[in-house]
Amino acid sequence: MTRRDEAQELVESLPDDLDVTVDEVEDSLDQLVNEFGVPIDEAIRSTRNKYTDEYDGEVDTSDSPSNAQDEDYDLGDLTVDQDEDWMNIRGTVQQLFSLSESQSEWIAQRGVLGDDTGTTVFTVPKDAVEEDPDLELEEGETYELESVVGDAYDGDLSVKITKNTSVTALDESYTPPDNDTTITGCIVDIQTDSGLIKRCPEDDCTYIVKDGRCAVHGEVDGDFDLRLKTVVDDGVKAHEVYFGQEATEALTGISMEDAIEIAKDAMQTEAVMNEMEPMLVGRYYTVAGNEVGDYVIVNEFERVQRDWQTDAESVLDSLAGNDEVEA
Amino acid sequence: MATNTDSNTDMDERQDRHPAVRVFASEFQDSEYVFKTEDSDRAPKYTLLPSGQRVNRVLVVGALMEVQERESDNGGFVNARVHDGDDFFYITASRYQADEATALKELKPVIDEHGAAHVAIVGKVNHWYTDDDEHMIEIAPEEVSQVSAEDRYQWALETAEATRDRVNRFNDTTDQEIEAGTADADVKMAREQYDIDPSRYLETARAAVNGIILGGGDGDE
Numbered sequence: 001m002t003r004r005d006e007a008q009e010l011v012e013s014l015p016d017d018l019d020v021t022v023d024e025v026e027d028s029l030d031q032l033v034n035e036f037g038v039p040i041d042e043a044i045r046s047t048r049n050k051y052t053d054e055y056d057g058e059v060d061t062s063d064s065p066s067n068a069q070d071e072d073y074d075l076g077d078l079t080v081d082q083d084e085d086w087m088n089i090r091g092t093v094q095q096l097f098s099l100s101e102s103q104s105e106w107i108a109q110r111g112v113l114g115d116d117t118g119t120t121v122f123t124v125p126k127d128a129v130e131e132d133p134d135l136e137l138e139e140g141e142t143y144e145l146e147s148v149v150g151d152a153y154d155g156d157l158s159v160k161i162t163k164n165t166s167v168t169a170l171d172e173s174y175t176p177p178d179n180d181t182t183i184t185g186c187i188v189d190i191q192t193d194s195g196l197i198k199r200c201p202e203d204d205c206t207y208i209v210k211d212g213r214c215a216v217h218g219e220v221d222g223d224f225d226l227r228l229k230t231v232v233d234d235g236v237k238a239h240e241v242y243f244g245q246e247a248t249e250a251l252t253g254i255s256m257e258d259a260i261e262i263a264k265d266a267m268q269t270e271a272v273m274n275e276m277e278p279m280l281v282g283r284y285y286t287v288a289g290n291e292v293g294d295y296v297i298v299n300e301f302e303r304v305q306r307d308w309q310t311d312a313e314s315v316l317d318s319l320a321g322n323d324e325v326e327a
Numbered sequence: 328m329a330t331n332t333d334s335n336t337d338m339d340e341r342q343d344r345h346p347a348v349r350v351f352a353s354e355f356q357d358s359e360y361v362f363k364t365e366d367s368d369r370a371p372k373y374t375l376l377p378s379g380q381r382v383n384r385v386l387v388v389g390a391l392m393e394v395q396e397r398e399s400d401n402g403g404f405v406n407a408r409v410h411d412g413d414d415f416f417y418i419t420a421s422r423y424q425a426d427e428a429t430a431l432k433e434l435k436p437v438i439d440e441h442g443a444a445h446v447a448i449v450g451k452v453n454h455w456y457t458d459d460d461e462h463m464i465e466i467a468p469e470e471v472s473q474v475s476a477e478d479r480y481q482w483a484l485e486t487a488e489a490t491r492d493r494v495n496r497f498n499d500t501t502d503q504e505i506e507a508g509t510a511d512a513d514v515k516m517a518r519e520q521y522d523i524d525p526s527r528y529l530e531t532a533r534a535a536v537n538g539i540i541l542g543g544g545d546g547d548e
Binding site (some may be wrong): 174278312313315316 | 448
């Protein structure tokens, strides 16, 4: 494909009412590739972003939500190609994340939206909610979201709700497909704030209560929750793997009631983590779940159990094979 | 595997956790070359395996055979030896790894009673030289945990496979690929830094895997 073709293709992919010529785009691509030594893919991406950024600005000031040209997407079809694209999606809020202090400076909510085809992480910025409180989503509810914008990071696409997004509650519910990720590896670490934790009981607050205090609401009682943030290492990558309450209970054999009992006896919630950690670290598991942001959320897991004799013999064969090749 | 260098670069930029590389003791002991990819004091240190793989963190699952407490000017520390079915890993927990030192000490009675204990050790790599200028390599543990025979079998099988794949990659890399700069960066570095034919580590892998077959592989040791 010539530079001209690439420019032509890019212009066609931009919104029609954006006033861009093929010449202009070709110049921009040429400059990035020839003068700055940027690979062509990156040049196209960057040029597209430049025009769509300008375009977003126009929408912001026009005050007329012209969603007509936004495409409808199934969540399973979202890829990093939709970076900075405006689109319409629908789904059920599967989970709201707890936010770190620095995140909550600009984020009102972050969570997982799921439909029948997949899941995606969504972010609701604080300034958007301040302008329109209806933009705040509830866990377990289903919404139609018109005009959200794609945000690619680290190979994943998340979506951002903006002031221009229109949110409609739907009277239906979606369940995402079971598992999109399977990992076999060794649990090499359990991260802090695992085990028995307390969450702030205030509406829509997802903070963890530490020493009886929520970072936003001050002194609160807190509701107990049980979870494990683990690292499952397959020798090539250290995967962050999240066990929710049910999965944590099944993995450790320690129920929520047991955990509260352990914490009460020791007069500290960390005692639960201290009890669980030695059961898990160094053990091999196969986990299956959904990749959501940085984490794989576990649906199913099992201890690695193989026919050791047979598998050892076949590995041995593959080692002998190599030697013959060399000889 | 040609993208290996790129993914390693990305990893440094994003400060992702380094994976725990699987390697047998005999290859680990031959690994003397250490390097950094950035100049700062805090930049991660890598040890280069002779088969051509950079290592920041390792996972070892084997038989803990010996735990010794020692005193030094820098306070107490704990030495331990873990056998992988072929050779020994040396573990040293200093006062900076107090929890792991305690975990090792607590396994002493198990060794006294059964002769050994199945353990998993996750840790960083440490190098030092004796007064005779002999190179010593050991693991500074981040995690110490008693595990089952099955975990050991799984580790031995996947470490044998990882060793095999590294040795194959090393042997399949041509001089032309190295000159052209298309070879894996770690393989290239290993060719430059070591005078070792890594095929010898296949023998190590065979010994470890044979251990499973001889042991009955029923996980009931």
